[in-house]
Amino acid sequence: MSLMVVPQGEYTLLRYPLRPKEQLRAWDAADEYLLGAVAGTAGREGDPLDLRGRTLLLNDAFGALSVPLADQRPTMVSDSANAIAAALQNLANNRPDYKLETRASTDDLPFPVDVVLLKVPKSLTLLEHQLRQVREVAHLETVVIASGMARHIHTSTLELFGQILGPTSTSLAKKKARLIFPTLDLDLDPGPPVWPQTFNLDDGMTVHCEPGVFSGGKLDSGTRLLLQNMPRIPAEAAILDLGCGSGILGTAAAAADSHVTFADISYLALRSAEATYRERYPTGDFRSVACDGADDVAEASIDVVLNNPPFHDDQAVAEATAWKMFNDAHRVLKPGGELWVVGNRHLGYHAKLSKLFGNRDTVASSSKFVVLRARKAA
Numbered sequence: 274m275s276l277m278v279v280p281q282g283e284y285t286l287l288r289y290p291l292r293p294k295e296q297l298r299a300w301d302a303a304d305e306y307l308l309g310a311v312a313g314t315a316g317r318e319g320d321p322l323d324l325r326g327r328t329l330l331l332n333d334a335f336g337a338l339s340v341p342l343a344d345q346r347p348t349m350v351s352d353s354a355n356a357i358a359a360a361l362q363n364l365a366n367n368r369p370d371y372k373l374e375t376r377a378s379t380d381d382l383p384f385p386v387d388v389v390l391l392k393v394p395k396s397l398t399l400l401e402h403q404l405r406q407v408r409e410v411a412h413l414e415t416v417v418i419a420s421g422m423a424r425h426i427h428t429s430t431l432e433l434f435g436q437i438l439g440p441t442s443t444s445l446a447k448k449k450a451r452l453i454f455p456t457l458d459l460d461l462d463p464g465p466p467v468w469p470q471t472f473n474l475d476d477g478m479t480v481h482c483e484p485g486v487f488s489g490g491k492l493d494s495g496t497r498l499l500l501q502n503m504p505r506i507p508a509e510a511a512i513l514d515l516g517c518g519s520g521i522l523g524t525a526a527a528a529a530d531s532h533v534t535f536a537d538i539s540y541l542a543l544r545s546a547e548a549t550y551r552e553r554y555p556t557g558d559f560r561s562v563a564c565d566g567a568d569d570v571a572e573a574s575i576d577v578v579l580n581n582p583p584f585h586d587d588q589a590v591a592e593a594t595a596w597k598m599f600n601d602a603h604r605v606l607k608p609g610g611e612l613w614v615v616g617n618r619h620l621g622y623h624a625k626l627s628k629l630f631g632n633r634d635t636v637a638s639s640s641k642f643v644v645l646r647a648r649k650a651a
Contacts, residue, residue, distance in 0.1 A: 326387025520546025
């Protein structure tokens, strides 16, 4: 729990999901810089931003923007189910009299939009998708201000703003954060969108990939190794593709009579997985759940869990995410059910699985990746 002090007030914000001994804050300097620009204490003009119209917040991770600006009745849009849940919880903790309108990245944006406050995502493809969305709902007087940590703002980032929205300038760096100021040019031709994309696997499966989804329109090496060593799935099995991305593992493992669940915190990932599965099994039985890990999957309901845990820049976050996924897998597996995991060799997943399941087998390995199997006690 940390206290964020910004021009709009003081707020106690938590990172969700809650983890013991959390060392990371629920906001960063880019949030502070952007809120300063709104209040008139940063930016080009030095005047407070007029938020009387419809305000759109993009990529607010834990409510660091939504909570201070709640009295403006903004609309928060995110690709992360976890981010939306965190913002709503932090708002309830700090300003319980306010409500927050939220929309998934796969929803249409409200029209028209007067002010857009955007945290720059790490994925350029997701940023391109969002800038095109903004362009569709903007008008000549729409104000757009973006912020991000300087390490995430590259020449290619600014070129995207210029290509899609119009002439773009930046602020000086402050606490290693920067502001981006595009000037809307609605006569500009941004060219055709390049996402979503598809690619084909060796067995003929067509994979659908939305912007920002893991692997970026190609098959990653870890998934390839697991595909080459897939388990034999019994008839009518219940399969969980945990952290599904574009749904390659769940679709590859399925048969026409399988019951497949795709779980991911990313709405665009789930839309990718749904399209991938539907192309191969037009009448197959599947469902998709937007949640953290397997939170919304019933206990002891799954025969086989397939998992390629996400690997983040922050090692502690990566380990915590994988550990939660493994615990979730153990909870949702039926007695005798199996978890199949692929991951980087150096991450030491074998030790975690042995501790949790009491067993694990090394199914296959390469110079970089390893495929592991663990069975829940019958």
